[in-house]
Amino acid sequence: MSHGIKINxxxxxxxxxxxxxxxxxxxxxxxxxxxxxxxxxxxCGECLRSCRHRALSLKENDWDFLSSKRxxxxxxxxxxxxxxxxxxxxxxxxxxxRNMGFDPIFKDAALAFDLTALAEARLLDxxxxxxxxxxxxxxxxxxxxxxxxxxxxIKNLSPVENPLEICIDLWRAKHVKHNVPAALVAPCxxxxxxxxxxxxxxxxxxxxxxxxxxxxREILTNSxxxxxxxxxxxxxxxxxxxxxxxxxxxxxxxxxxxxxxxSLTVSGMRNVIDLFQELELGRLKGIDFIEARACNFxxxxxxxxxxxxxxxxxxxxxxxxSAPTDEEKLLLDELYETGIWKLQEEIMxxxxxxxGMDLAKAMEKLEELHSVYAxxxxxxxxxxxxxxxxxxxEDIVKGSGSIEDCIFRVRERIAELSEEIHVLSKKLxxxxxxxxxNEDKRDM
Amino acid sequence: xxxxxxxxxxxxxxxxxxxAAGETASEFKELLKSLGIPTDICRRASIVTYEAEMNxxxxxxxxxxxxxxxDDAIIIVAEDQGPGIADLEKAMQEGYSTAPDFVRExxxxxxxxxxxxxxxxxxxxxxxxxxxxxxLRAYISLKGQREE
Numbered sequence: 001m002s003h004g005i006k007i008n009x010x011x012x013x014x015x016x017x018x019x020x021x022x023x024x025x026x027x028x029x030x031x032x033x034x035x036x037x038x039x040x041x042x043x044c045g046e047c048l049r050s051c052r053h054r055a056l057s058l059k060e061n062d063w064d065f066l067s068s069k070r071x072x073x074x075x076x077x078x079x080x081x082x083x084x085x086x087x088x089x090x091x092x093x094x095x096x097x098r099n100m101g102f103d104p105i106f107k108d109a110a111l112a113f114d115l116t117a118l119a120e121a122r123l124l125d126x127x128x129x130x131x132x133x134x135x136x137x138x139x140x141x142x143x144x145x146x147x148x149x150x151x152x153x154i155k156n157l158s159p160v161e162n163p164l165e166i167c168i169d170l171w172r173a174k175h176v177k178h179n180v181p182a183a184l185v186a187p188c189x190x191x192x193x194x195x196x197x198x199x200x201x202x203x204x205x206x207x208x209x210x211x212x213x214x215x216x217r218e219i220l221t222n223s224x225x226x227x228x229x230x231x232x233x234x235x236x237x238x239x240x241x242x243x244x245x246x247x248x249x250x251x252x253x254x255x256x257x258x259x260x261x262x263s264l265t266v267s268g269m270r271n272v273i274d275l276f277q278e279l280e281l282g283r284l285k286g287i288d289f290i291e292a293r294a295c296n297f298x299x300x301x302x303x304x305x306x307x308x309x310x311x312x313x314x315x316x317x318x319x320x321x322s323a324p325t326d327e328e329k330l331l332l333d334e335l336y337e338t339g340i341w342k343l344q345e346e347i348m349x350x351x352x353x354x355x356g357m358d359l360a361k362a363m364e365k366l367e368e369l370h371s372v373y374a375x376x377x378x379x380x381x382x383x384x385x386x387x388x389x390x391x392x393x394e395d396i397v398k399g400s401g402s403i404e405d406c407i408f409r410v411r412e413r414i415a416e417l418s419e420e421i422h423v424l425s426k427k428l429x430x431x432x433x434x435x436x437x438n439e440d441k442r443d444m
Numbered sequence: 445x446x447x448x449x450x451x452x453x454x455x456x457x458x459x460x461x462x463x464a465a466g467e468t469a470s471e472f473k474e475l476l477k478s479l480g481i482p483t484d485i486c487r488r489a490s491i492v493t494y495e496a497e498m499n500x501x502x503x504x505x506x507x508x509x510x511x512x513x514x515d516d517a518i519i520i521v522a523e524d525q526g527p528g529i530a531d532l533e534k535a536m537q538e539g540y541s542t543a544p545d546f547v548r549e550x551x552x553x554x555x556x557x558x559x560x561x562x563x564x565x566x567x568x569x570x571x572x573x574x575x576x577x578x579x580l581r582a583y584i585s586l587k588g589q590r591e592e
């Protein structure tokens with residue numbers, strides 16, 4: 001699985017800050033540089049937050065390469081709207097992008113997010129309590145976390161496609177621009193991974209990725225003033241940009257749902273993991289919909305944003321958005337019938353390789369793991385390049401690592417060796433006189 | 445007492461340590477997953493572990509939780525030296541609870557512990573003596589899936 005993270009090997013000092021923050025234990029330091037285990041990474045971006053050497057960044061396409069393209073469609077994560085000193089109306093940003101020579105997909109984005117919310121609302125209206133709550137698939141890191149750690153919750157994932165994909169499909173179909181490449185502006189590694197290696201569909205509709213950081217910088221250097229554009233608050237609807245913040249999706253769904261939606265919103269890796277644990281234990285009852293986001297505050301908390309999440313959150317409150325009109329609803333109904341909102345493929349679990357081929361072998365390995373673990377200092381210092389002593393024991397029994405990777409064990413070995421050397425050095429040779437006895441005494 | 449089958453892992457349970465219960469449940473789940481056991485069984489084991497440990501935490505005054513493996517079943521064992529269960533038949537009924545008020549105020553002690561353990565396991569043995577303690581053994585079969 002792609003993870004959307006670029007490692008700058010020159011900048012990486014091999015410190016172990018990042019590997020210790022990884023919620024899925026997907027990172028190791030090997031030969032002094034960090035390495036990400038693709039099959040375990042969910043793209044949440046926690047490691048980017050903890051890197052002080054700027055060795056980790058989003059794996060985006062080269063700006064000069066993209067801006068030299070004759071035409072490029074741009075679809076933005078709603079979080080981009082909140083990065084600028086002006087008000088967060090999407091129409092303003094759309095005009096700015098057009099002035100820069102891009103083909104902004106904004107009207108279709110508004111439509112796609114409406115459609116996703118409508119589809120989710122209809123699913124919720126028809127949902128029975130027995131199935132448990134429906135979990136949003138908007139955050140790709142959350143989807144991957146469930147595939148990897150909470151496989152029993154896969155059946156709860158909403159079978160609705162990501163609106164950022166739908167809007168490109170809609171745009172291409174409408175404008176017959178199948179040859180125009182599209183770039184997604186992403187606020188986190190998970191959105192990059194969504195383009196490189198999507199879940200629930202064969203290939204992403206987007207061809208390239210630009211980070212919010214880069215796009216925001218280019219916009220700010222290109223368009224200092226947008227005052228002449230600012231009066232467009234009442235342009236096309238801005239319901240969709242609310243998805244940038246935690247709770248936006250739920251609010252949008254509630255506008256379309258016939259029945260009341262008992263919802264729960266949660267953000268931040270730690271909270272999301274705790275919630276899913278309780279959900280698997282069957283402790284949470286009476287909830288219809290869960291909006292879970294890997295980043296605090298939702299996508300405005302993504303690591304690649306430039307504006308502070310607190311200010312972005314304030315800006316979001318300024319946003320006046322109107323309810324969908326009857327005309328819009330009619331159009332959405334038509335689109336709903338086409339089924340374009342459905343996930344194309346079933347979401348499958350991502351199984352980790354068990355310790356052994358069969359249960360007996362795995363039990364043997366587990367016993368070995370326990371005895372290796374007992375030998376370790378349980379300090380979880382990370383000096384061996386692994387996040388915890390337990391992970392180290394696991395790596396050793398899986399054949400990648402040795403007990404001498406542990407600095408404390410090496411220290412003990414050195415102490416033992418030096419003790420042995422000391423004892424050896426005291427061993428008497430026949431021609432030597434034992435200490436404490438001198439010749440004078442012997443003469444007497 | 446219950447050292448007949450190979451031990452996968454053992455954890456000490458402290459009295460009234462409500463936070464630790466979820467941790468043991470997810471630890472047992474991850475361990476079973478690493479042994480290649482189907483996720484459905486892992487989840488049931490995790491629920492049984494959680495409920496059994498909560499009982500040990502609330503009623504048993506702490507004890508020991510262990511995860512064992514038989515030929516075709518996993519066994520979750522909860523042992524305590526607590527007060528024992530006076531009326532086992534009643535304790536097995538949904539909604540029956542002897543949990544103190546402060547525990548209920550925390551949202552626990554709804555009288556669903558033992559019924560849930562029974563629901564999610566394939567065989568349940570409870571050996572309890574008033575004043576001496578309780579040993580609970582919940583078996584989850586590794587053969588075949590089942591509908592809940």
